[in-house]
Amino acid sequence: MVSHYLFLSIILFCLGILGVVSRRNVFIVFMSIELMLNAANLGFVSLSRLHVNMDGHVLALMVMAVAAAEAALALAVIILLHKHKGNLDTNIFSLLKG
Amino acid sequence: MITTYLFFGFALLAVLGALGLIIFKHPMNGAMSFVVTLISLAGLYALLSAKLIFAIQLIVYAGAIMSLILFIIMFLNIQEKDLPLDPNRWFYLAGGIVVVAPIAGLLIKISKSLPATEVTVFEDGFGGVKEVGQLLFTQWLLPFEIVSILLLVALVGAVVLAGKRGVN
Known part of the structure; x- marks a missing residue:
């Protein structure tokens, strides 16, 4: 059943949201965002299977490319923050707070 | 099954x-x-x-x-x-x-x-590769090019951010 795949996608997306909300480690937050992107991909591909139409596959490819770009930039930012603060806590990174 | x-x-x-x-x-x-x-x-x-x-x-x-x-x-x-x-x-x-x-x-x-x-x-x-590729390079050509530019920009940005010298 295609709807089972959509249930799994919803569950994974919610787990990603919970990871972003509840954790303070930068890496865990980052990987939770990746988890949400993957859940969206699963939704695209399963709806694409439902309609027997491959546009969803192309969209999943685009999402993967965006995720790769995001990973490169976010890891560079994490390295810089770790160099400046020596910590991985998201609460410490408050340089923009007035 | x-x-x-x-x-x-x-x-x-x-x-x-x-x-x-x-x-x-x-x-x-x-x-x-x-x-x-x-x-x-x-x-x-x-x-x-x-x-x-x-x-x-x-x-x-x-x-x-x-x-x-x-x-x-x-x-x-x-x-x-x-x-x-x-x-x-x-x-x-x-x-x-x-x-x-x-x-x-x-x-x-x-x-x-x-x-x-x-x-x-x-x-x-x-x-398969053939079907998705045909779709990607006909109907989705402009988004494909935009994504490639995005990847290039991200590459340059990552090099500029992480390769900075003299930051303590």
């Missing part, structure tokens, strides 16, 4: 991996359990007969992106004492569940109303 069993196996592995990601304290353990999620998602794409996405999920996500993340985690040499204390993570987790559960219930109710199509694996003509 076998596809149903495979689906439930992969789905269980994916959910367990995601739970491990948000529960394990050390990011290395979290990343390892996230790899399990990514690989079982690749299996689910294969069950949905998305062969190209299956291969790209394994190569790009479980291969390239996760090895980059693991490399950075090892590069920063995170000790047990460097980890942020999460004194009220269970509190935030419970609050998050309270907020997210109704939305998830609503979405599940919506997706139940979809037509009940049995998922069978197509032999060919759907989701």
Whole structure:
């Protein structure tokens, strides 16, 4: 059943949201965002299977490319923050707070 | 029939991996359990007969992106004492569940109303490299070019950010 795949996608997306909300480690937050992107991909591909139409596959490819770009930039930012603060806590990174 | 069993196996592995990601304290353990999620998602794409996405999920996500993340985690040499204390993570987790559960219930109710199509694996003509490639280079040519420019910009940005000299 295609709807089972959509249930799994919803569950994974919610787990990603919970990871972003509840954790303070930068890496865990980052990987939770990746988890949400993957859940969206699963939704695209399963709806694409439902309609027997491959546009969803192309969209999943685009999402993967965006995720790769995001990973490169976010890891560079994490390295810089770790160099400046020596910590991985998201609460410490408050340089923009007035 | 076998596809149903495979689906439930992969789905269980994916959910367990995601739970491990948000529960394990050390990011290395979290990343390892996230790899399990990514690989079982690749299996689910294969069950949905998305062969190209299956291969790209394994190569790009479980291969390239996760090895980059693991490399950075090892590069920063995170000790047990460097980890942020999460004194009220269970509190935030419970609050998050309270907020997210109704939305998830609503979405599940919506997706139940979809037509009940049995998922069978197509032999060919759907989701292969040729079909998706034809679609990508005809109807989706402009988004493809925009994504390639995005990747170029991200590459330059990462080099500029991480390669900075003289920052203490």
